[in-house]
Amino acid sequence: MTYVYYTLICLTLIVFQTSVVPCLMPSHFFYDALIPFIAYLGVFQPGYGSFAFSLVLGLIMDGLSGGAFGVYLATYLWLYAGVRLLGKIFRLRNGGVLLIILVLGVCLENAVFWGSILMSRQGVRMYWFPIQSIGLQVLWTALAGLILIRIFETLQKVWNQWMRAFRT
Amino acid sequence: MIGGVLILITISIIALSMTSRRHITEEPGQIAISFIPPFQEILTHLTNAVQDVWRHYFALVRTAHENDQLRRALALSVEESRKCREVELANHRLRNLLNFKDLEAFDVLAAEVIGRDPSIWFKTIVIDKGKADGVTKGLPVVNAQGIVGQVISAGNRYAKVLLLTDPASAADALIQRSRSRGVVKGNAAPDCLFDYAVSNDDIQIGDWVISSGLDGVYPKGLGIGRVSRLMRPSDDLFQEVIVSPSVDFEKIEEVLIILNPGNSGEEPIP
Numbered sequence: 221m222t223y224v225y226y227t228l229i230c231l232t233l234i235v236f237q238t239s240v241v242p243c244l245m246p247s248h249f250f251y252d253a254l255i256p257f258i259a260y261l262g263v264f265q266p267g268y269g270s271f272a273f274s275l276v277l278g279l280i281m282d283g284l285s286g287g288a289f290g291v292y293l294a295t296y297l298w299l300y301a302g303v304r305l306l307g308k309i310f311r312l313r314n315g316g317v318l319l320i321i322l323v324l325g326v327c328l329e330n331a332v333f334w335g336s337i338l339m340s341r342q343g344v345r346m347y348w349f350p351i352q353s354i355g356l357q358v359l360w361t362a363l364a365g366l367i368l369i370r371i372f373e374t375l376q377k378v379w380n381q382w383m384r385a386f387r388t
Numbered sequence: 389m390i391g392g393v394l395i396l397i398t399i400s401i402i403a404l405s406m407t408s409r410r411h412i413t414e415e416p417g418q419i420a421i422s423f424i425p426p427f428q429e430i431l432t433h434l435t436n437a438v439q440d441v442w443r444h445y446f447a448l449v450r451t452a453h454e455n456d457q458l459r460r461a462l463a464l465s466v467e468e469s470r471k472c473r474e475v476e477l478a479n480h481r482l483r484n485l486l487n488f489k490d491l492e493a494f495d496v497l498a499a500e501v502i503g504r505d506p507s508i509w510f511k512t513i514v515i516d517k518g519k520a521d522g523v524t525k526g527l528p529v530v531n532a533q534g535i536v537g538q539v540i541s542a543g544n545r546y547a548k549v550l551l552l553t554d555p556a557s558a559a560d561a562l563i564q565r566s567r568s569r570g571v572v573k574g575n576a577a578p579d580c581l582f583d584y585a586v587s588n589d590d591i592q593i594g595d596w597v598i599s600s601g602l603d604g605v606y607p608k609g610l611g612i613g614r615v616s617r618l619m620r621p622s623d624d625l626f627q628e629v630i631v632s633p634s635v636d637f638e639k640i641e642e643v644l645i646i647l648n649p650g651n652s653g654e655e656p657i658p
Binding site: 231234235236237238239240241242243244250252253279280281282283284285286287288290291293294297298301329330332333334335336337339340350353354357 | 396397400403404418419420421424427428431432435436439502503504505506507508509510511512514540548550551554555556576577638
């Protein structure tokens, strides 16, 4: 039943950030809301199931995106693997550490995307626009990232309670 | 664990370097393009409905003031309209004289934008028309302002369009005034580059850039944008030309897909 919860959250996030956010604000004002979800899976729900979910999410986003196939997949898998690796060294449930992970996740995603563009095309000229945009994304992460993770956590607890009540 | 991560990173880099040189979204991408867009469509309609309610009912405070302004503007517009009608008739006569062909010469299909790529690096939109409506990979997509992009993947009811501002996009183009040729490319920024413009080409800020029709994708004469910045390095063969697209990609809601781009229209009268 946890997978149903994951599916609902993923679907909501994907549709929200591809259909609703662009209507409300310019695309460079917001960041990939799936990054906090991948971090959440890595920190709070480790296991093969959440790894498989990160993989599926990457495939879906690659299908919807215009980038080289595999950029989202690589980002989400690296982020998941990185979070699991860091989990062996640090106590990741701490808010400060989580925030750093989210900011690093946003930077990692932008680095992978930029790298794939550089690999695919010679002579791409970079202006200030992407740097400003990454700055805004980091700011959004700092403001909303932790809140999103707490929302995922709370919703999962509520979901689990519902499921237990449903079974009994 | 560390070994596993290293293997994962190595495989990813190799796979990315292979896929980034060529779009292979056709097969795996079909899955996402088939089952996510229905949800995007529902939510887009819901968002638009909420925005409509907001605009029409909750923003009435400004309406009375706007009404006065609009009445004054209307009086001016009636006079302008009469003049425009005269110009339109003259234009129609001249077009017939020159055997002019524009978008009317093409079979176009209107589509609504229901989703966008959330990333700043890649610029794609999802539209609510697909193979069932005659949309196939490679068709040009335009709107009233000019070129929007090209269909890169088509599902049965939905299709994905690569916007002109995407780094993977390119269109053969002309400076309308001086006929200088170049290639307009996306650049991971709101503006595009006009590449391969030779240093001594006559290009000025404000010049219109139009499609040349030589790339086999976009028909000749479609608007791309205006030259917004110029840099002429003294020691370089080419000059750097930045083009501001005429299409507002952030606010794009409807597009037209040209179903028979082979029927190339002639270039509009400057």
